[in-house]
Amino acid sequence: MxxxxxxxxxxxxxxxxxxxxxxxxxxxxxxxxxxxxxxxGRKGQLWSYTVQRFRPKSPPYAGPEAFEPWAIAYVELPGEVIVEAWLTDVAFEDIHIGMELELSPQPLGGNSSLIVPAFAPVKALAA
Structure with a gap:
């Protein structure tokens, strides 16, 4: 990867x-x-987030034409930096500031050749 x-x-x-x-x-x-x-580090806490509910303009957006909303997170990696990434494997209503997250890179729009940074709740990864 x-x-x-x-x-x-x-x-x-x-x-x-x-x-x-x-x-x-x-x-x-x-x-x-x-x-x-x-x-x-691979683990951090959700510092802030938003939900992208509409398809961004193309260009620069190069994702699929069929749009599904996604969550964008700012994840604090303790003692290092806050990174912007997708938030995955969690329902929008279950997202909360401070939740424990772990790196879980995802393909952009099903295109396995383009992998983007993403984080998932630690409990979702353990399941």
Whole structure:
């Protein structure tokens, strides 16, 4: 699954960038010599979210024509960074700030060649 967002590890992790002078971590890792690539933690907490209820304009949206709403999350990876990703495997009415999440990358619109960052509730992954 390796690309500029994910490690080749099993299980896969997101690749962040640590600023060489300040130590500040960002995601994704910039293609800049001032940053070194670092694997990020797989678990975090929901910091904020919204539900995308309408099909975005194309371009830039390249997803399927048949649109289904999805949740977009800001996930706080403790001691690292807050990342933006899809929220998956949870009903919209069950989403709550502070819920425990784990990285669960997903294909964009059924296209298995394009994988996007996503997080799922820890309990959903255990089931």
């Amino acid at each position: 390796h690309n500029s967002l994910f490690t080749d590890d099993d299980p896969v992790r997101l690749i962040g960038g640590r600023h060489r002078e300040s130590g500040r971590i960002v995601f994704p890792c910039p293609a800049d010599a001032a940053y070194e690539a670092v694997p990020l």
